Each structure stands twice: as C-alpha cells, then as structure tokens.
Amino acid sequence: MPPRSPLPARHGLDAAWVRTPDRDPLSPAPWVSMGAWLRHRFPERVDVDSMLAGGRFVDGSGRPVQDGDPYAPHQFVWFHRDLREEPPVPGELHVVHRDERLVVVDKPPFLSTIPRGGHVRQSVVVRLREELGLPE
Known part of the structure; x- marks a missing residue:
C-alpha cells in the first residue's frame, strides 16, 4: 500500500502513483535518471517530457521530480493523468440516504458506477x- 498522496484530488480523482523498481530486469545497471526511468515506464501513453517540465511528477514529499534527478529505487512518484473528454451522461444522482459514513444514491441508467476505461469523470464515484465535496 502506498503512502498518502502529497497531491490533492483533482476533478474528483486521486493522484496516480508508480513505484521505482530495484533495477531494469533486462539490464545489470539501473536507469541513470528519474527522467530516463519515467520515459521507460510510460513509453507512449504519457507525455513525460512536458510533465517533467511542468513539475507534474512529484515525490513523496511533494517535491517535483526533475529530469536529471539521480535514479532512486523503491520511490513513489505521484502524478495526475490527463483526462479525455467524455460525453455527459444525462440524469441526476438522487441521494437516497446520507450520514457521516455512508451515501446511498439512485443513479441514472448507463452511468458507470466506478471510474474505469472511457468512463472516468462520468461515473457515480x-x-x-465533486457534487458533495467528498475527499475520498
């Protein structure tokens, strides 16, 4: 289980995290820098260079990870994913019951319950x- 994220939730979503491994299993030496490891870890799905330049990768203390930082094994790196546009799902969430520990809702049909795949922001959770200002 990772430690608590140093980044606040954004758009109702917690920050994603990755943990650096001991070493590259295909190479006897570890990566030279954190930037090199991030490019290896996210070869096509994430624009690592712009995220590094924008300070969007942070370590456990919230300090931005720099491209040239020496590679450090067993470190958590936190970031927010860029979200794609999603078509809105019509309908309101009707709160049936709410107390300090539980929220029960009646959801519209076709609204995803949890954020997965192409339905992230358009999910009940x-x-x-966002609507109730819930942290988690």
Whole structure:
C-alpha cells in the first residue's frame, strides 16, 4: 500500500502513483535518471517530457521530480493523468440516504458506477465526490 498522496484530488480523482523498481530486469545497471526511468515506464501513453517540465511528477514529499534527478529505487512518484473528454451522461444522482459514513444514491441508467476505461469523470464515484465535496 502506498503512502498518502502529497497531491490533492483533482476533478474528483486521486493522484496516480508508480513505484521505482530495484533495477531494469533486462539490464545489470539501473536507469541513470528519474527522467530516463519515467520515459521507460510510460513509453507512449504519457507525455513525460512536458510533465517533467511542468513539475507534474512529484515525490513523496511533494517535491517535483526533475529530469536529471539521480535514479532512486523503491520511490513513489505521484502524478495526475490527463483526462479525455467524455460525453455527459444525462440524469441526476438522487441521494437516497446520507450520514457521516455512508451515501446511498439512485443513479441514472448507463452511468458507470466506478471510474474505469472511457468512463472516468462520468461515473457515480467521481460525480459524487465533486457534487458533495467528498475527499475520498
């Protein structure tokens, strides 16, 4: 289990995290820098260079990870994913019951319950977090 994220939730979603491994299993030497490891870890899905330049990768203390930082094994790196546009799912979430520990809702049909795949912001969990100001 990772430690608590140093980044706040954004758009109702917690920051994602990755943990640096001991070493590259295909090479006897570890990566030279954190930037090199991040490029290896996210070869096509993430624009690592612009995220590094923008300080969007942070370590456990919230300090931005720099491209040239020496590679450090067993470190957590936190970041927010860029979200794609999603078509809105019509309908309101109707709160049936709410107390300090539980929220029960009646959801519209076709609204995803949890954020997965192409339905992240348009999911019950994320919409409730945003609409009700829930931290987690």
